[in-house]
Amino acid sequence: MELRTQTLTRLVTPMREGGSLPALAEADDGFKYVVKLRGAGHGVKALIAELIGGEVARALRFRVPELVFVHLDESFGRTEPDEEVQDLLRGSVGLNLGMHFLSGAFTADPTVNPPTPEEASRLVWLDAFLTNVDRTVRNPNLLVWHGETWLIDHGASLIFHHSMSDPAKAALSPFPYVKDHVYLPYASLLEQTDRDIRQRITPRTLSGIAALIPDEWLADPSAFGDMDPGKIRSMYSDFLIRRLSESAVFTKQAIDERRKLI
Secondary structure (H helix, E strand, C coil): CCCCEEEEEEEEEECCCCCCCCEEEEECCCCEEEEECCCCCCCHHHHHHHHHHHHHHHHCCCCCCCEEEEEECCCCCCCCCCHHHHHHHHCCCEEEEEEECCCCCEECCCCCCCCCHHHHHHHHHHHHHHCCCCCECCCCCEEEECCEEEECCCCCCCHHHHCCCCHHHHHCCCCHHHHHECCHHHCCCHHHHHHHHHCCCCHHHHHHHHCCCCHHHHCCHHHHCCCCHHHHHHHHHHHHHHHHHCHHHHHHHHHHHHHCCC
C-alpha cells in the first residue's frame, strides 16, 4: 500500500465548515484537494484518523475519494489576507493530507434516498469499528457524486488516541455513540454483516494501513511527546487488529441500540 505525495501550489479557498478548518487547494498534479491541515484542531491525530478511516473504508470497497499526502511549504498561501488562516498555514508547514475534491457533489439525504439494509449495516459496522462519532443525521459526511454515495471526513475516528490511556482496553470497548448513526434505523443485517466483513479484511491489511502513517506525523511532539514512532505505529496496528477480532462487542451494541429505535 502507498499513497501519492504532491506539493500544494495554490490556495483556492479556506473552508470554514466544521472544526478541522480544511482548505480547498490545488496541487502540482493539477487536481484540487480538500486538505486537512496539521495545524488545526487535533493536529496530526486528526490526519491519522482520516488516513486510517479512509483506507479501511476503501479496503472494504466503500467509495472514498483518493487520499494523497500533500506538502505545504512556507510560501504557500502567503497572499491570504485572513490572519487566522495565515496562522493555520504557518502551523501546517510540512506533510498534510489531501482528499480528492468531488466537484459538484452534494450531501446525501437518507430520508430521500434510503440505503438498502446491506449498505446501512456495512456503514454502521465500519463506523463502530473505527469509533467514528461523526456520521449523524446532523452531519452525515456522505456525498452523492455522479449518482453514487461517497464517504468523507473520518477525522473524528479513533477516539482512543486523544487520551492514549489504554489502547488495548479501548479496542475491546463497545461504541455507545452508534445510537446517533444516520444509517442505524436501516441497518437490519448487522449480525450477518459482521460475519461477512470479518472474512473480507485481514490483520495483514490493517497492519499495512497503519504502516502508511508518515514518520513525520508520529514524531510530532505536540501530539505524542517523546514516544517512539515505531511503538506508536504498532499501537494503531494492534488496536485495529484486536478490534476486528472482538467485533462482536460493538456489533451487539449497535444491534441493541437499533432495537430501541424500532
